[in-house]
Amino acid sequence: MDRIVECVPNFSEGRDRATIQALIDAVVSVPGVRLLHHTFDYDHHRSVMTVVGDPEDVTEAMFRAIRVATDLIDLRKHAGAHPRVGATDVVPFVPIRGVSMHDCVQAARRLGHRIGTELEIPVFLYERAASHSDHAPLESVRRGGLEGLSFRMASDPDWTPDFGPTRPHKSAGAIVIGVRPPLIAFNVNLASTDLALAQSIARTVRQSNGGLRHVKAIGVELPSRRLVQVAMNLTDYEMTPIYAAFKAVQAEAARQDVLVAGTEIVGLVPAPALSEAMRHALALERFDPGQILEVRMEAELARAAQSPQPAKNAAGTK
């Protein structure tokens, strides 16, 4: 059986290479867990990993990395551009294949329980894992950073953590753990230097202002390229595909007489998220991501890796 979750932990350390390496080592110390990608940013003082594997293995790998982050990162000495509430800041689980949202929620709860009891760090569950509707949007939990969250925890019974102590850990703060569909970072560059224009298009297309569902968007400047950009997060590509977001920005840009200079997908994207754009580009009547040779190979390799191995049996029974 081929069960794959993705986990994208964010740690509040983007500068010290030894700490970043220790976090990576902790993740890959669990057999069967694969680190697909990692980035760290000096200004944000933050690192982000993309990890995949069986839900149980990934949960164990996350626990080990969070224990390392708790030992090595002291939030009292941390200042970065990015809002954060913990040494380990946010840990989203994402169903990829053979697992449901519910399976991921179970994994998130198991991890939260262990962190609360063994590491004594308060854990808030967010988005699909949230047990309290106020906690569902990540922005709500992180509002005001650790200082804002600490204040709400001390003053508002609605802000009792899901697991762990009712006060922040003194050096590690709190941790936000959740479940969400795959998130796609898709940016559209405009042939203009007018930031207000990009911001206006972002407002038109994003859900919070009545635009497309599951689209978050902001306008940003790219001074080095003399362009402005509509930077989007697509939080449910099945409901709002990449292609739909592209067409919406393109249409609004045309209405405002500005050309699309180009677009970019940042980081990884699941193959099914590409299918609609593929179908459009080639007028395909149907296109199954399983027709991509590497996707099929990956499924076969994953199946083989998870089925009993003669060599392992030999080792196990000797």
Place this chain on the structure above:
Amino acid sequence: MDRIVECVPNFSEGRDRATIQALIDAVVSVPGVRLLHHTFDYDHHRSVMTVVGDPEDVTEAMFRAIRVATDLIDLRKHAGAHPRVGATDVVPFVPIRGVSMHDCVQAARRLGHRIGTELEIPVFLYERAASHSDHAPLESVRRGGLEGLSFRMASDPDWTPDFGPTRPHKSAGAIVIGVRPPLIAFNVNLASTDLALAQSIARTVRQSNGGLRHVKAIGVELPSRRLVQVAMNLTDYEMTPIYAAFKAVQAEAARQDVLVAGTEIVGLVPAPALSEAMRHALALERFDPGQILEVRMEAELARAAQSPQPAKNAAGTK
């Protein structure tokens, strides 16, 4: 090191399930070799597998399957719609990753040598593996089926096989082994029932009539759908991408006042072959197939599968 070749052997058996299963069992008896796809067709009396793995492993798997085909298939009792020269008819090697065309030619030659000496079947090398320019096009080797090939072998010194005896094997015939880039089967359906129209468009776009390089095309009828189709094989998607073939057919159809009803990709397609269509559909400034989550996972799994495993070491040293 991650070295992957694809092999797509065609066997002259599309009816007897036990024989087909024996061929599959022979292929997957080699550890590390994956069967990604297989089809068999009653009318054509033929089965086709898609197999991937390390070149050495795939070569061994092919030898085992060809030995089974030699034992179980008697070409003297075989009649099917498809032209064929052997019980194992044609065995193309395709470089996928970390291997060159030259590596594949070496694999094809090793396999041919073993078949010639151990199974005593004549082997002709074709396309990129061909040692004689007359043998390069597969159609040339298969012209007239086994009967035509036997005649040329007996009468023309240019048709001495690359390996094995100078006369066909009495029940297994001959085998054609070669190397080619990935082949993509891409069909464009037209909103018309006029076969002559589809044939005319096929002639315009295919290389043999002065059209696009690396495109083979025929016009066919799809009576059950009341459509005609331009059925294409794209034999080098780096030189002539899927998107270029689509645009060429679309333009010629427009010129002849017929609409494209839809298209289809038959079977598997390597991720890089999709990139140009992706870039077009979403105006992407760049798109690396390694950004597809499953492609990255596959590369990681393949690396892990080929590196020493602690469990295997434990078994090996006990």
